[in-house]
Amino acid sequence: MSSALAHLNDLGDFIAASPSSFHAAAEGARRLSASGFQRQDETEAWDSSPGKHFLVRDGALIAWRIPLGAGPTTGFRIVGSHTDSPTFKLKPRPSIGSYGWQQIGVEVYGGPLLNSWLDRELGLAGRLVLADRTTRLVRTGPIMRIPQLAIHLDRGVNDEGLKLDKQQHTAPVWSVGRPDRDVLDHLAQLVGVDAKDVLGYDVVAFDTSAPAVFGPGDEFFASGRLDNLSSVHASLQALERASEGEHIEVVAAFDHEEIGSASRSGASGPVLADVLGRIASALGAGPDELHRGLARSYCLSADAGHAVHPNYPGRHDPANLPLLNGGPLLKINANQRYATDAVGAAVWRRACDTVGVAYQEFVSNNDLPCGSTIGPLTATRLGITTVDVGIPLLSMHSAREMAGTADPLALSLAIRAFFSGD
Incomplete structure (x- = not known):
């Protein structure tokens, strides 16, 4: 338990430093640099020397280690994850308001549980692109809130259910009686520039509550962005600590998974193929040699999955009921919404057995549609055998998700064995 809690403390620090995908990529880069990884500039000639390398493309981070003796047909061991989470994104002309309130115009990003964002102290974080062609990361403290309507003004809410209009009911309040306040001015001041110098921005909302371990025996862990910073962190830890094998080990933390991955830094885009090529x-x-190497390669698509919910057991497959702290998930879907097949499942099982990690199988109830991951996208783009895994969660896509304390470390240990395996 002490090792699991130490891993969780570091995961909590990683999440706290990563309120946006851009911050997650930057924090991962900082940690890799401290571990001796060298940054690769995409505009420069490629470094093929044995050793540790990484690059950042927008909100994506790709890191790799080339072993001694690597050649043209050396295979890859890849772990994919994603740096983004469902949230709200700042709109153009975001300073809005009425009836004496100052509000912030936001657009729904991905598929958040909207009600979970109500009555929380929220911040803004992301990147600003400036007139001098530089990019600055920015984050605020707790500056805004989406207040729920009081029950006295919505008497049927507990019986009829909460109904939120995405346009009308999700604009956070951030000031009152101060029509002079402008959110872009505020963000610009935080990085020491004038608002007129901000030519572009990608800024999202985040829950400012700190990650927390809880439960009578410290069984549980609550935090925003566990989907999917739990996998990003686990894979980075594994890459830093794995023994050198015969393969080129790769961590690919993509952006934009929650909105379909179709971007230059997403799994449907070219970034991983560019790096491998x-x-x-x-x-x-x-x-020919590249394709021979890819044919020797494997990919773990590491993304969070669902634990059985004790209040909604009918939403789960009755024979496959994963629990928190029961070990990471092997995610399976007959329609290839997850990429796992028998070959990939065997690779995952060997990795878990090597380090004594228990794992659980997840499959959806036939009456409910299955979500998807970067796994099928990677398998389709690159033709690499891919297997979908990840830690189980409750409250997935909530502003504050819930994990078991033992599972994040178990996932990292299994990934480390995957990197080092034959």
Whole structure:
């Protein structure tokens, strides 16, 4: 338990430093640099020397380690995850309001549980692109809140259910009686520039509550963005600590998974194929050697999954009921919404057995549609055998999700064994 809690404390620090995908990529880069990884500039010639490397593309982070003796047909061991989470994104002309209130115009990003964002102290975080062509990361403290209507003014809410209009009911309040306040001015001041110097921005809301361990025996962990910073953190820890194997080990933390991954830094985009191709080319590979290397490769798609909910057991498959602290999930879907097949499942089982990690299987109830991950996208783009895994959660896509304290470390240990495996 002490090792699991130490891992959780570090995960909590990682999440606290990563309120947006851009902050997550920057924090991962900072940690990798401290562990001896060298930053690769995409505009420069590719470094093929044995050792540890990484690059950042917008809100995505790709890191890799080239072993001694690597050549044109060396295979890859890849762990994919994502840096974004469902939230609200700042709209153009975001300073709005009425009836004496100052509010912030936001657009729903992904599929958040809207009600979970009510009555929380929220901040804003992301990147500002400035007139001098630089980019600055920015984050506020708790500056806004989406207040719920009092029950006295909505008497049927507990019987009829809460109904939120995404346009009318989700604009946070951040000031009152101060029509002179402008949110872009506030963000610009935080990075020491004038608002007129901000030419573009990608800024999202985040819950400012700190991650917390709770339960009578410290069984549980609550935090925002566990989906999917739990996997990003686990894979980075594993890459830093894995023994060098015969493969090129890769961590690919993509952006934009929650909105379909179709971007230059998403799993449907070119970033991973670009990196793998340039690594292989720098090692002397032509097209044939690259494909031979990919045919020797495997990918873990590490993304959070669902634990059985004790209040809604009918929403789960009756024979497969994962629990928090029962171990990470092997995610399976007959329609390939998860990429797991028998070959990938065997790779995952060998990795878990190597380090004595128990795992659980997850499959959806037939009456409910299955979500998806970057796994099928990676398998489709690259033709690599891919298996979907991740820690179980309750309250997925809530502003504050819930995990077991033992599962994040177990996932990291299994990933470490996957990196080092034959």
